[in-house]
Amino acid sequence: MCNSPQWLPALQPFPTNAADWAGYELDLYERFRRDLLRAPRVTVMGREVVVSPHVGSDGREETFWHLTSETKGSDRVLEPRRCERLAWIRCILQRCQNPPTSDVVWWKNRRPTKRGFQTRLLVAPADFSYVVVLTESGRRYVLLTAYQVTNDAKIRAEHCEYWRSPW
Numbered sequence: 573m574c575n576s577p578q579w580l581p582a583l584q585p586f587p588t589n590a591a592d593w594a595g596y597e598l599d600l601y602e603r604f605r606r607d608l609l610r611a612p613r614v615t616v617m618g619r620e621v622v623v624s625p626h627v628g629s630d631g632r633e634e635t636f637w638h639l640t641s642e643t644k645g646s647d648r649v650l651e652p653r654r655c656e657r658l659a660w661i662r663c664i665l666q667r668c669q670n671p672p673t674s675d676v677v678w679w680k681n682r683r684p685t686k687r688g689f690q691t692r693l694l695v696a697p698a699d700f701s702y703v704v705v706l707t708e709s710g711r712r713y714v715l716l717t718a719y720q721v722t723n724d725a726k727i728r729a730e731h732c733e734y735w736r737s738p739w
Contacts, residue, residue, distance in 0.1 A: 577697045579667075579675060581659040586652035600658055604636050607662040608715065614665045616693070621665060621706060621713045638717040653720040657702060661718050664704050668695045681733060692716070694733075 576583075584603070587596045608614070614621045626634045640655045641648040667676040678695045693706040693713060702720050706713035 576701065577675065577699065580663055580697070583656040584659060586655055596655075600640060600655055601632060601636060603658050604633075604639065607659065608635075609633075614662055616665055616668045616695070616706065616713055617670045619711060619713050621715055622709075623715050635715055635717075639715075653722070654718070657718070657720060660702055661704055661715070664695055664697065664702070674698060679733060696721075 584596075584599070587593055608621075608623055623633055623635045628634050628637060637648050639658060639661065640650060642651045642654070643649075664676060667673065668678055669676070670678075672678055675698060676695060677698055677700075678693060681692050681694065682689045683692060684690075691708045693708065695704045695706070696702060700721055702718065704718040705716045707716050
């Protein structure tokens with residue numbers, strides 16, 4: 573597994589003490605709002621990146637939970653690696669260019685959804701250690717999720733998809 577690129581922000585360590593969780597969650601949510609909701613918005617290759625307006629029962633955007641947790645059955649469970657790397661999303665997207673640079677690579681894929689196929693833009697540091705997923709929506713990109721690639725087989729799979737991408 574590759575080390576994190578030097579240009580990425582420091583990790584925001586997950587608390588080891590359960591008593592610290594409420595403050596950590598508030599800090600994460602404030603980071604999410606500051607980096608991804610408030611102006612100026614990030615643009616990727618001339619398109620504004622937005623967050624879906626869907627809000628969960630807790631009053632927070634569903635995208636926040638997609639960025640900080642994983643689905644386990646019918647529940648979303650906090651995932652420490654996702655939480656620690658929340659600050660990476662804006663930084664990675666700001667470095668996304670056409671053509672790809674030595675710092676950040678991108679590729680597109682198509683995935684089936686309930687309403688047909690969806691074109692997605694995947695953006696990653698050149699080592700493929702973390703992937704940010706956007707979907708095309710008119711003249712914008714909508715942030716879907718982001719995740720750390722945790723094993724060499726998954727890194728190889730992302731790398732192969734990148735090289736096979738026709739875009």
